[in-house]
Amino acid sequence: MIVYFRLSYLNKYGLKNSLFGFLAVWLLMGCEDVIDVDLPTSETKLVIDALIGFNDNDGDPITVGQVKLTLTAPFLEEEVPPALNATVNIVDEEAGQLFNLSESEPGVFTTGFPELQFNRDYTLIVNYEGEVYTATQQLNRSPLIDNVEQGDGFLFDEEEETEVEVTFTDLPGERNYYLFSFGFDNFLVIDDEFFEDSQLTFSYFYENVEPGDLLVITLFGIDKDFATYADLALVQSGEDGGGPFATPPATVRGNILNETNPNNFPFGYFAISEFDAQLLTVE
Numbered sequence: 001m002i003v004y005f006r007l008s009y010l011n012k013y014g015l016k017n018s019l020f021g022f023l024a025v026w027l028l029m030g031c032e033d034v035i036d037v038d039l040p041t042s043e044t045k046l047v048i049d050a051l052i053g054f055n056d057n058d059g060d061p062i063t064v065g066q067v068k069l070t071l072t073a074p075f076l077e078e079e080v081p082p083a084l085n086a087t088v089n090i091v092d093e094e095a096g097q098l099f100n101l102s103e104s105e106p107g108v109f110t111t112g113f114p115e116l117q118f119n120r121d122y123t124l125i126v127n128y129e130g131e132v133y134t135a136t137q138q139l140n141r142s143p144l145i146d147n148v149e150q151g152d153g154f155l156f157d158e159e160e161e162t163e164v165e166v167t168f169t170d171l172p173g174e175r176n177y178y179l180f181s182f183g184f185d186n187f188l189v190i191d192d193e194f195f196e197d198s199q200l201t202f203s204y205f206y207e208n209v210e211p212g213d214l215l216v217i218t219l220f221g222i223d224k225d226f227a228t229y230a231d232l233a234l235v236q237s238g239e240d241g242g243g244p245f246a247t248p249p250a251t252v253r254g255n256i257l258n259e260t261n262p263n264n265f266p267f268g269y270f271a272i273s274e275f276d277a278q279l280l281t282v283e
Helices: 007-030 224-236
Strands: 046-055 062-071 087-093 098-101 102-105 109-113 123-129 131-137 145-150 161-169 178-180 187-191 200-208 215-221 267-282
Touching: 046 123, 046 131, 046 215, 062 123, 098 131, 145 215, 145 267, 161 215, 178 224, 187 224, 224 267
Parallel strands: 046 267
Antiparallel strands: 046 062, 062 109, 087 098, 087 123, 102 109, 123 131, 145 161, 161 200, 178 187, 178 215, 215 267
């Protein structure tokens, strides 16, 4: 579990979750008869979570990513079923070249990505059960992380929390949006509105990490549309339910279209981001 430095989220969602837990226990203690409840069901939809990352790696470029295809599950269903027998391609629109992605496990495609370049359109094409889903994106730039170091501050509990101070410099001359990943399926969206063209240092607080644990902090450059989508997904997942690539409990429309049947839209998002990552060993 991770504690955010944004107290508004902690107060809002921590209180709500505690209240729900109390009500659940109270109801179970007060009921002796078994009650069957007909839970609402909805049409199964395809979920396409696609993020491709690029790093220049000092002139030896790295392209990594994942396209994950799943299906929406009934309410209270714990397992999320993969979407089977799909094909996934990415088209470099400028070169007119099509790349076939390979499936590493059911519904997960992790190899076959093109060598990414800036200012080019890349189109994701998913064929599933006779329908074609597409989205087109360009590679978004990201700055480097200037510094990551362990601090000695805390929010609530000095014994349980570990502070990590992160410093990076905003890309100059434009409005920017960033997505930070702190590991453990926890993410933070940042808008440079109040520190444009400047350096920013902020603290992030982990709970229940031990000396010797390795933390991975990753910075992605994203566009405004993905920032909006990720913010909505994070709020609906309660900040620690899998981040922007977890199926949210309510409808959050992404940027992927169903070209065959527009009314049968998918969930999920296709993003291409330059990234930088820093490692920190907890002391």
